[in-house]
Amino acid sequence: MATQPxxxxxxxxxxxxxxxxxxxxxxxxxxxxxxxxxDVAFKVLYCGICHSDLHMVKNEWGFSTYPLVPGHEVVxxxxxxxxxxxxxxxxxxxxxxxxVDSCRTCQNCAENLENYCPQFTLTYGAKxxxxxxxxxGYSDSMVADEHFVVRIPExxxxxxxxxxxxxxxxxYSPLRYFALDKPGxxxxxxGLGGLGHVAVKFAKAFGAKVTVISTSPNKKEEAIQxxxxxxxxxxxxxxxxxxxxxxxxGIIDTVSAVHPLLPLIGLxxxxxxxxxxxxxxxxxxxxxIPLIMGRKIVAGSSIGGMKETQEMIDFAAxxxxxxxxxxxxxxxxxxxxxxxxxxxxxxxxxxxxxNTLKSTS
Amino acid sequence: MAKSPQTQLPLKAFGWAASDTSxxxxxxxxxxxxxxxxxxxxxILYCGVCHSDLHTLKNDWGFTTYxxxxxxxxxxxxxxIxxxxxxxxxxxxxxxxxxVESCxxxxxxxxxxxxxxxxxxxxxxxPYYDGTRTQGGYSNFVVVHQRYVLRFPENxxxxxxxxxxxxxxxxYSPMKYYGMxxxxxxxxxxGLGGLGHVAIKFAKAFGLKVTVISSSPNKEDEAIKxxxxxxxxxxxxxxKMKASAAMGTMDYIIDTISAVHSLxxxxxxxxxxxxxxxxxxxxxxLELPIFPLVAGRKLVxxSNFGGIKETQEMLDFCGxHNISADIELxxxxxxxxxxxxxxxxxxxxxxxxxxxNSFSSL
Numbered sequence: 155m156a157t158q159p160x161x162x163x164x165x166x167x168x169x170x171x172x173x174x175x176x177x178x179x180x181x182x183x184x185x186x187x188x189x190x191x192x193d194v195a196f197k198v199l200y201c202g203i204c205h206s207d208l209h210m211v212k213n214e215w216g217f218s219t220y221p222l223v224p225g226h227e228v229v230x231x232x233x234x235x236x237x238x239x240x241x242x243x244x245x246x247x248x249x250x251x252x253x254v255d256s257c258r259t260c261q262n263c264a265e266n267l268e269n270y271c272p273q274f275t276l277t278y279g280a281k282x283x284x285x286x287x288x289x290x291g292y293s294d295s296m297v298a299d300e301h302f303v304v305r306i307p308e309x310x311x312x313x314x315x316x317x318x319x320x321x322x323x324x325x326y327s328p329l330r331y332f333a334l335d336k337p338g339x340x341x342x343x344x345g346l347g348g349l350g351h352v353a354v355k356f357a358k359a360f361g362a363k364v365t366v367i368s369t370s371p372n373k374k375e376e377a378i379q380x381x382x383x384x385x386x387x388x389x390x391x392x393x394x395x396x397x398x399x400x401x402x403x404g405i406i407d408t409v410s411a412v413h414p415l416l417p418l419i420g421l422x423x424x425x426x427x428x429x430x431x432x433x434x435x436x437x438x439x440x441x442x443i444p445l446i447m448g449r450k451i452v453a454g455s456s457i458g459g460m461k462e463t464q465e466m467i468d469f470a471a472x473x474x475x476x477x478x479x480x481x482x483x484x485x486x487x488x489x490x491x492x493x494x495x496x497x498x499x500x501x502x503x504x505x506x507x508x509n510t511l512k513s514t515s
Numbered sequence: 516m517a518k519s520p521q522t523q524l525p526l527k528a529f530g531w532a533a534s535d536t537s538x539x540x541x542x543x544x545x546x547x548x549x550x551x552x553x554x555x556x557x558x559i560l561y562c563g564v565c566h567s568d569l570h571t572l573k574n575d576w577g578f579t580t581y582x583x584x585x586x587x588x589x590x591x592x593x594x595x596i597x598x599x600x601x602x603x604x605x606x607x608x609x610x611x612x613x614x615v616e617s618c619x620x621x622x623x624x625x626x627x628x629x630x631x632x633x634x635x636x637x638x639x640x641x642p643y644y645d646g647t648r649t650q651g652g653y654s655n656f657v658v659v660h661q662r663y664v665l666r667f668p669e670n671x672x673x674x675x676x677x678x679x680x681x682x683x684x685x686x687y688s689p690m691k692y693y694g695m696x697x698x699x700x701x702x703x704x705x706g707l708g709g710l711g712h713v714a715i716k717f718a719k720a721f722g723l724k725v726t727v728i729s730s731s732p733n734k735e736d737e738a739i740k741x742x743x744x745x746x747x748x749x750x751x752x753x754x755k756m757k758a759s760a761a762m763g764t765m766d767y768i769i770d771t772i773s774a775v776h777s778l779x780x781x782x783x784x785x786x787x788x789x790x791x792x793x794x795x796x797x798x799x800x801l802e803l804p805i806f807p808l809v810a811g812r813k814l815v816x817x818s819n820f821g822g823i824k825e826t827q828e829m830l831d832f833c834g835x836h837n838i839s840a841d842i843e844l845x846x847x848x849x850x851x852x853x854x855x856x857x858x859x860x861x862x863x864x865x866x867x868x869x870x871x872n873s874f875s876s877l
Contacts, residue, residue, distance in 0.1 A: 262787060270787045270812065331812070416800070424623060424631045433809045437779065440803035442793050445817030449631060449692070452815045454808025 159184035159221065162286055165195075168513050169293030170487055171221035177211035179487050182221055184289055186297050187282075191236040194303045196248055199508035201291035202227030202316035202479075205348060205410070208491055210279055215435075218279055225291030226252045226277040227319040229312045230508075239300045247306040249467070251319035252277055252457050254288060254298045266461040268302075292487065294511050304464045307471035317348060317477040317502040318470055320457065325353035325406055326466040327458035328429045329360065334404040337361025342405035342421060344389070346373045346381075349408035349431060351501040352477050354381045357406075359473040365402065367418070376500070380478075389417065400424070408432050415452065416441045424448040431455055477502050483510035520545035520582065523647050529874060530654025531847055532582040538572035540850050543582055545650055547658050555603050555664045556595040557611070562652035563588025563678040563840070564866035566709065566773060567796070569854055571640055575798060579640055586652030586868075587613045587638040588680040590673045600661045608667040610830070612680035613638060613820045615649060615659050627824040629663075630688075653847065655874050665827050668834025675839035678709060678865040679830060681820060682840065686714040686769055687829040688821030689792045690721070695767045698722030703761075703784055705750070706771035707734050710794060712864040713840055714769050715742045720836045726761060728768070728781070737863070742841075748784075756780045771795050777802040782813060791815045840865045847873035 160166070163185035171182035189195045207224035209215055232246045242248060255275035256268040263271050275282060278290030306315045329335050334357070341362040343353045350366070354377070357364045365385045366377045377383040387394050395417050402421045410432030418428055419441065426448065433454075440452060458466065469475070479502045482490050490503040505511075521527065524546035532543035550556045568585035570576055589611040593603050603609060616636035617624050623631040636643055639651030651657075667676060689695070695702055698721065704714045705728040715738070718725045726746045727738045735747040748761050756762075757780065765784045773795035781791055782804060793801075793815065807813060821829065833839060842865045845853050853866045 267787070415803075430805050430809055433806045435806070437777075437802045437804040439800035440778070440815065441800040442795070442797055442817065445793065445815070446796065446819045447631075447817070449816065449818050451817075452803065452808070453813065454805060454810070455812050456809050 161185060163187045165295070165297075167289070167293055167295050168511065169223040169289060170484060170511070171223045172211035173221050175213040175218070177208070177491065179211065179292065179491070182223060184223070186295055187286075189234045189236050189297055191238040192299050192301070193236045193297050194232055194239055194242050194248060194300045195234040195295065195297040196230040196232045197508070198228055198230040198291055198294055198296055200229045200313045200316045201225040201505045201507055202320065203487070203490055203494060203503040203505065204320045205494065206320070208494055211491070219287065222279050223289035223292055224278050225293070226250070227316040227321070228277070228291030228296055229306060229316045229319070230296065233295070235300075241300055242303060242305070247312060248303050249306050249315060249319050250277060250291065250296055250298050250303055251323060251463055254302050255283065266459040268459050269457045292484070292505060292507070294507065302460060304460070304467055307468055309471040310467070310476065313481055313504050313506070314476040314479055315467065316504050317352065317479065318467055319463070321348045321352045321477065321502060322470060323458040323463045323466050324431050324455070325349050325408070326356050326469070327462055328406060328431060328455035329353070329356055330462070331455065332404060332427050332429055332453065334362070334406070334427065335360040339363070339403040340365065340401060342367050342402045343408065344368070344405060344418065345408035345432065346370070346377060346501070347408065347497060348477075348502045351381055352475070353406045353408065354383050355475045358382045359469070359475050365398070367405070367421070395421065402426055404429065406431060410434055412436050412438065415439065416444070419444045419450060419452070422448065422450050424450070426450050428452045429455055479504045481506050485510065522546060524548050526658070528650070528654055528656060530584040530650060531850060532584045532650070533572040534582045536574045538569065538854065540572070540653070540854070543584060545584070547656070548645065550595045550597055550658050552597040552599045553660050554597045554658050555593055555600055555609065555661050556656060556658045557589070557591035557609055557664070558594050558656050558871070559589055559591040559652055559654060560871045561590045561674045561677045562586040562868045562870050563681065564850070564853060564857060564868065565678075565681045566857065567681070569857055570796070572854065580648055583640050584650035584654050585639050586654070587611070588677045588682070589638070589652035589657060590667060590677045590680070591656070594656070597661070603661065603664060603666070608673060610665040610667050610677070610680045611638060611652065611657060611659050611663065612665065612684060612826055615663050616643070619662075627822040629822045630819045653850070653868060653870070655870070663823055665823070665830055668830055670837070671830070671834050672839055674844055674867050674869070675842050676830075676833070677867050678713065678840035678842065679833055680826070682709045682713050682865060683833065684821040684826045684829050685794050685818070686710050686771070687717055687832070688825055689769065689794060689816070689818035690714070690717055691825070692818065693767060693790050693792050693816060695723070695769070695790075696721045700724070700766040701726065701764055703728050703765045703768035703781070704744070704771065705729075705768055705781060706795065707731070707738060707864070708771065708860055709840070709865045710771035712742055714771065715744050716838045719743045720832070720838060726765065728784070731860070750780065753780045757783060765789060767792065769794060773797055775799045775801065778815065779804050782807045785811065785813050787811050789813045792818055794818055842867040844869050
């Protein structure tokens with residue numbers, strides 16, 4: 155007999171869940187586990203809405219199970235810590251990102267690359283080691299092993315910090331790993347959404363010159379005046395793209411729709427790097443000759459490990475890298491999802507869970 | 516009045532050239548420049564037959580100008596040097612590879628990366644500064660700027676060493692650049708031809724474990740018994756590849772295949788952070804799945820032969836480790852048959868033309 159979500163675990167929880175691939179979210183009573191000796195439990199104050207949440211509630215990737223409580227940009231204040239917890243105490247401001255567990259024994263885990271562990275546990279829509287389903291941050295509380303919890307430093311407002319936990323690390327990690335974090339480099343960012351706008355901010359903080367590459371001409375002024383980008387290319391304008399050939403040391407490509415790689419490879423200088431962080435569901439065409447002629451690379455990257463996530467948040471606090479957000483009440487979430495689908499947000503919705511998700515009982 | 520190939524330049528030369536897209540080579544009288552102050556003249560002894568020669572002869576890439584004398588794996592003996600030439604003397608055994616000139620001023624040239632110079636002059640089928648077009652090593656002699664001439668190690672056989680000048684550097688350079696030199700790591704070599712077989716030899720010299728990935732099951736015995744590969748994976752059945760124990764086991768792959776092929780099965784063979792380096796030149800884009808790149812932080816990179824300094828380093832490495840190509844030596848009049856066989860991959864693993872013994876002295 156399947157255990158009801160409300161009574162599976164001892165601690166009552168309230169969230170918003172999608173019940174089917176329509177993706178419509180509504181209140182959902184469930185439960186969280188007892189705070190274990192290594193666990194940190196916290197009251198959720200804010201949760202960012204990631205585009206992955208939209209893909210998952212609609213089962214676009216084919217592995218969603220319902221009811222699904224999304225949310226992996228979760229920020230809150232600690233309410234309880236287990237007896238063996240060393241890094242956190244009650245009252246600390248903390249966050250949880252895309253993972254809540256990994257095998258902890260493989261080579262990747264040992265090297266702080268939990269995000270590449272073949273057995274990592276997603277914050278929502280996955281199975282814990284005990285077989286129960288993971289529920290994400292569109293909820294009033296969370297509990298996670300302290301290894302997967304990060305501290306939110308003083309200088310960062312909690313609502314703006316939330317998107318760093320997925321969008322932030324997803325662009326920070328490849329900027330570091332592919333050495334695009336050196337001052338004076340010229341970095342391109344394709345796509346100006348949740349990931350793209352944070353990539354611009356990090357790249358500027360690293361001292362790079364930044365060019366935004368986008369299909370939307372109306373984003374140009376924003377990109378330059380507000381985000382600090384140095385220039386803007388409309389990807390469908392062949393003359394503009396042609397004029398910028400061979401100028402970029404690297405490109406972070408955040409676009410997950412299918413799109414041509416040839417013009418982007420052409421924008422790279424020789425030895426340049428095109429790093430994909432969006433994952434189009436169909437293979438793309440990769441022209442080999444420009445890659446060979448310029449010894450260029452096309453690579454991918456996926457979020458980041460826990461150590462790097464903490465490093466990224468600390469860097470963001472120190473260098474004032476704050477995502478641009480639109481704070482919404484929980485009952486706006488379905489409208490927000492519709493607007494997100496049309497890319498109608500500058501640049502991340504963040505749900506004010508603390509003030510608007512209240513039990514009706 | 517346009518000058519004919521024979522009279523364009525002051526020195527008479529003789530070689531074999533193709534005159535049209537049939538790619539059929541035939542005797543051809545042309546001319547070369549005088550040996551200038553910075554030049555080295557070499558009498559050609561051997562010239563390797565590279566697959567690029569075949570592509571060029573048939574205008575597969577669309578930029579061939581006929582008549583063209585191919586050949587960029589040239590080994591010869593110095594017969595003349597210019598006044599400014601200090602590193603070579605008459606009688607030296609030398610080689611010439613894929614380029615004979617570059618701008619010398621750009622960032623790439625200044626970093627000994629002439630293969631990435633935006634204005635390279637290739638050994639054949641390229642416009643040269645004097646308005647003529649370069650002609651390659653299927654000929655009796657060539658005049659080359661000293662910077663682009665390589666010293667041939669004493670102990671390397673001249674005939675089997677010739678393919679190193681293109682095939683050799685084309686796999687050596689990316690193996691160094693992409694860090695495929697750590698003893699104990701696992702390298703996949705996709706394609707077992709001129710490039711592939713030399714990659715195996717370098718890999719074994721670096722102490723790597725090697726798996727050959729090939730569509731020809733009949734190459735397995737050779738690959739393992741003679742070339743020293745550790746294992747062999749047949750790529751013609753993608754489902755079988757996907758199910759094989761080799762998935763996710765390779766640190767890197769050198770992809771030497773020049774036919775159009777999907778990268779999906781090859782990427783699956785790589786470990787986390789694995790690198791696939793493509794050195795073959797397919798004439799259409801390849802199918803690249805993005806999800807495995809993102810989920811495994813993998814990369815696909817390109818590489819284009821190598822700079823002169825690195826080519827010399829590679830030759831010296833081969834001299835030290837006794838590495839040379841496995842060749843089939845032919846006379847020039849056999850070249851058209853050789854090209855047909857090459858188009859069917861029917862050679863183990865490089866034809867080399869015995870140029871000196873093919874031409875009667877002029």
